[in-house]
Amino acid sequence: MDRTGWGDSPLAVLRVLNLSYAKGFAEEIGFMGDRKQAALASTTIAQAALKDHIPAPRSLIDRLAPENGRLRRTMLASLARIGMVSRRSALELLERTNDRELARLLGHYYDRVGSAELGEEQWTYDLSVPDNVTYVANGFVSHNTIGLVMDCDTTGVEPDFALVKFKKLAGGGYFKIANQSIAPSLRRLGYDKHQILDILAYVVGTSSLENAPHINSRSLAARGFTSEDLARVGKALPGAFELENAFNVFTLGADTLERLGFTEEEYGTFEFRLLPALGFSKEQIRAANDFICGRQTIEGAPHLRSKHLPVFDCANRNGKYGERFIHHTGHIKMMAAAQPFISGAISKTINMPNEVTVEDVADAYMMSWDLGVKAVALYRDGSKASQPLSASSDDGVSEEESEEVTEALQAEAAMAWGVWPAGTSPTQAYAQQPRPRFLLPNRRTGWTQEARVGGHKVFLRTGEYDDGTLGEIFIDLAKEGATLRGVLASFAIAVSKGLQYGVPLEEYVDTFVYQTFEPRGIVEKHPNIKMANSIVDYVFRAIGVEYLLRDELAQVPPDRSSSDLPEPPKGLAAEAGRQMELSEAVKEQDIEAQAAAARFVDSDQPGPIQPLPLSMVPVGAGNGSGAAAGTAGEAALASAGQMIGGLMGDAPACSSCGHMTVRNGACYVCLTCGDTTGCS
Numbered sequence: 001m002d003r004t005g006w007g008d009s010p011l012a013v014l015r016v017l018n019l020s021y022a023k024g025f026a027e028e029i030g031f032m033g034d035r036k037q038a039a040l041a042s043t044t045i046a047q048a049a050l051k052d053h054i055p056a057p058r059s060l061i062d063r064l065a066p067e068n069g070r071l072r073r074t075m076l077a078s079l080a081r082i083g084m085v086s087r088r089s090a091l092e093l094l095e096r097t098n099d100r101e102l103a104r105l106l107g108h109y110y111d112r113v114g115s116a117e118l119g120e121e122q123w124t125y126d127l128s129v130p131d132n133v134t135y136v137a138n139g140f141v142s143h144n145t146i147g148l149v150m151d152c153d154t155t156g157v158e159p160d161f162a163l164v165k166f167k168k169l170a171g172g173g174y175f176k177i178a179n180q181s182i183a184p185s186l187r188r189l190g191y192d193k194h195q196i197l198d199i200l201a202y203v204v205g206t207s208s209l210e211n212a213p214h215i216n217s218r219s220l221a222a223r224g225f226t227s228e229d230l231a232r233v234g235k236a237l238p239g240a241f242e243l244e245n246a247f248n249v250f251t252l253g254a255d256t257l258e259r260l261g262f263t264e265e266e267y268g269t270f271e272f273r274l275l276p277a278l279g280f281s282k283e284q285i286r287a288a289n290d291f292i293c294g295r296q297t298i299e300g301a302p303h304l305r306s307k308h309l310p311v312f313d314c315a316n317r318n319g320k321y322g323e324r325f326i327h328h329t330g331h332i333k334m335m336a337a338a339q340p341f342i343s344g345a346i347s348k349t350i351n352m353p354n355e356v357t358v359e360d361v362a363d364a365y366m367m368s369w370d371l372g373v374k375a376v377a378l379y380r381d382g383s384k385a386s387q388p389l390s391a392s393s394d395d396g397v398s399e400e401e402s403e404e405v406t407e408a409l410q411a412e413a414a415m416a417w418g419v420w421p422a423g424t425s426p427t428q429a430y431a432q433q434p435r436p437r438f439l440l441p442n443r444r445t446g447w448t449q450e451a452r453v454g455g456h457k458v459f460l461r462t463g464e465y466d467d468g469t470l471g472e473i474f475i476d477l478a479k480e481g482a483t484l485r486g487v488l489a490s491f492a493i494a495v496s497k498g499l500q501y502g503v504p505l506e507e508y509v510d511t512f513v514y515q516t517f518e519p520r521g522i523v524e525k526h527p528n529i530k531m532a533n534s535i536v537d538y539v540f541r542a543i544g545v546e547y548l549l550r551d552e553l554a555q556v557p558p559d560r561s562s563s564d565l566p567e568p569p570k571g572l573a574a575e576a577g578r579q580m581e582l583s584e585a586v587k588e589q590d591i592e593a594q595a596a597a598a599r600f601v602d603s604d605q606p607g608p609i610q611p612l613p614l615s616m617v618p619v620g621a622g623n624g625s626g627a628a629a630g631t632a633g634e635a636a637l638a639s640a641g642q643m644i645g646g647l648m649g650d651a652p653a654c655s656s657c658g659h660m661t662v663r664n665g666a667c668y669v670c671l672t673c674g675d676t677t678g679c680s
Contacts, residue, residue, distance in 0.1 A: 024109065053084035054105050061085070064097045084110070153181050157338050158348050159326050160314045164204055164296040166241060176239050178204045182298070185311060195303040202301040205294030207238045212291045214284035215243065215275065223278050224260050243289040247274040297322035315351035316381055328352045328364055328378075336371035345375035354381045437500050440464075440471045447546075451526040453538050454519035460539055462546075463496075470505055470547050472496035475539060488535065509544040512536050513553060528554035652677070 058079060065072035071092060075085045087106065094102050154160045165177045182203065186196045209217045209230065217230055225233075229252055236246040249257055249267050257267045257274070266272055275285050296319025298304060298312045309324060317325045331350040339346060350364065361378055368376045446462040457478035465471050475492040477485040495508060516533040523529045523538055528545055532538035544550035551557040654661050654670035655677075661668035667677045 052087040052109075053078070053082065054087055054090050054108075054110055055083070056085045056090060056102070056105060060099075060101060064093055064099055064102065153179050157334055157346065158315075158331070161351070162296070162314045162316050163298060163312060163318045164294065166239075176204075182312070189308055189311070191303060199298065199301045199304055201294070203294050203296065203298050205290070205292050207292065209234060209237070209292065213287045215280060215288035215292075226256075229256050237292060240293060243285065243292055244273060244275055295319055295321050299324060316353070325353065328356070328360075329367060332364060332368050332371060332373060332376065335368075335373045335376070339371075339373055346373070347375070348377065350376055350378050352378060352380045354383075356380055435501065438465075438471070438502070439500065441466060444471070446472075449526065449542060451529070451538065451542075452524040453532050453535050454521035456519045456535070458535055458538065460542060462543070470543065471499055473539070473543065475535070484535075491536070505543070505547060509540045509548060509550065509553075512540040513544065528556045528558050530555040 056075070056079070058076075061072065061075050061079065065075060071089060075089050075093070078085045078089070090102060090106055093099075094106060160179055160181075163179045163182065183196055183200060186199060191199070206212070209215070209220070217225075220230060220233075232251055232253075233246050236251045237243075240246045252274075254264065254267070258264075260278075262272075262274075262277065266277075267274075276282075280288075298318070299309065299322055313324050313326050315326055315331070317323060328350050331348070335346050335348060335350075352360065352364075361380075364378060365376065440463055444463045444465070446464050448462075449460045451458050451460070459474075459476040459478075461474040461476070462470060463472040463474075473492050473495055475488040477488065479485060498508070499505065514533055515536045518534070520532060520534050520537075523532050526538075526542065529538055529541050532541060541553040544553045545558060549560075652661060652668060653659065654673060654675055656675040657670060657673045659670055659672040661670045661677070664676065669676045
């Protein structure tokens with residue numbers, strides 16, 4: 001404090017709360033200059049120790065203070081009055097007893113919290129996010145990927161994600177990261193140089209074709225590989241999940257595959273696998289893969305003693321062979337051990353395996369509360385559509401894969417590509433097929449919605465089939481003769497034609513929502529849509545909410561218990577909640593089916609929808625059962641919809657790589673490089 005007087009000096013004056021704070025500042029912080037440090041003055045008056053208290057429990061006073069002594073009475077009176085004792089009394093008691101617990105309490109400064117209000121949502125304390133400039137005083141930050149930024153395997157309180165990790169790169173592909181502490185740990189445990197090399201080769205592989213079993217430079221050269229081909233494969237091996245990832249058209253090129261005897265129709269499909277096509281068996285591929293790419297786990301390694309296995313346990317199972325991992329309660333106990341020494345919360349991810357239940361998550365939160373952990377962040381492996389770090393890969397073929405899963409995958413491929421191979425043009429597909437158009441009845445129902453988008457009045461009109469399915473739309477602007485009015489009217493006609501020829505309404509909604517251009521902004525006079533990025537965005541938001549029950553597209557979700565429309569949707573569309581699939585009618589394989597389709601299309605008053613003839617249903621990729629294909633197809637479609645549906649939104653482009661992001665809670669994550677807008 002300034003010796004020249006209280007407030008008389010024009011210079012800045014440092015004042016601290018009391019004597020203890022002044023001593024703490026002088027000893028732990030102080031000034032850089034000796035003159036300023038010497039100017040620090042303290043006083044011994046009693047008022048200098050006011051409001052300086054420590055939270056000493058009654059049991060500590062009973063154990064240390066003598067019976068009926070002055071110091072005991074003073075401390076008990078202070079404890080009864082304010083719940084704390086003065087630092088001066090505690091220091092006097094410490095001089096008498098030299099108690100370690102009391103010394104620990106005196107090592108901190110305390111103050112009462114006047115009020116605590118829950119503020120706005122804050123960004124995470126993640127130093128790996130470039131735009132995040134919020135930090136924690138005396139806190140701890142540890143995430144799965146921050147070790148990459150710090151160039152270390154772990155950050156101490158958090159175990160390694162896996163012994164061998166695969167980091168997703170922004171430009172595509174993966175980078176294999178092996179734990180750099182394996183060799184020093186083995187050396188510390190008493191293993192010699194040759195044993196360490198054998199163990200490392202077992203874990204991470206050789207990343208080379210030389211001396212590999214079955215699949216090596218000699219066997220590949222015998223099958224037509226040149227030295228240039230082998231060099232390209234060798235360059236791709238260090239970052240490959242599996243050996244087969246280095247043998248594809250992207251690595252070798254189309255010219256090489258055609259020279260080896262494969263056509264574009266063969267290697268252009270996702271199912272094409274070069275190594276089996278060259279004659280290598282599953283056992284040979286597996287043995288070569290373990291030798292070249294490693295088993296990615298230390299379990300079963302040569303020379304390794306079983307008592308040393310816990311040293312190398314990680315947050316997840318290591319690779320596809322690993323079985324050991326640190327239970328998620330171990331993460332919580334480690335955080336609880338470090339929490340007393342940290343004033344803030346520990347920003348650390350608690351990794352949980354994929355098979356954990358909701359009850360396990362609830363127990364983890366309760367355990368964290370019991371142990372005094374201030375905050376926890378849980379992550380179940382594989383719970384996101386994309387994650388930047390992976391501990392294992394999928395070789396694409398599972399011997400334990402059930403028949404139902406196989407049928408679902410086949411049905412999903414059939415829905416994506418139809419019964420024609422990829423690359424088939426519509427002209428080729430429909431060359432010998434009729435293209436039925438499902439005309440609307442002459443007198444049809446629908447509704448008209450008036451709204452304002454960015455100050456422009458818009459009228460949306462719809463026309464429906466008798467079952468409530470959408471069949472046409474009209475978009476009108478109030479400004480007569482405007483160019484945008486004509487463009488939107490023509491656009492509505494094109495959409496209506498597509499609906500009548502069987503284009504699913506879901507395709508239109510997923511394609512045109514979130515389209516951004518002027519006019520845009522606040523939407524007036526619509527009960528559910530309050531903001532739109534464009535008129536097209538507003539139109540398909542409104543249609544998606546009304547006909548597909550896509551309430552996530554509305555800022556104000558509608559009340560489904562009642563409707564203010566003249567006639568609510570009814571029949572099949574209202575029950576199913578999605579546009580009717582009409583693509584079955586375009587695959588006709590005999591005269592009877594063609595006649596049935598013609599009678600149905602030309603009818604002036606079509607009756608209730610009947611099941612299509614069996615010959616009009618696309619063949620379901622060899623599953624042998626139409627009912628099974630339908631069930632599997634619905635399961636596959638539901639699975640894909642749950643993963644991708646609603647994620648894109650009005651997501652911004654990634655600031656790191658430029659790809660579009662997807663929604664992840666309150667933030668957005670890039671599926672290409674793993675970057676986020678703030679959430680971990």
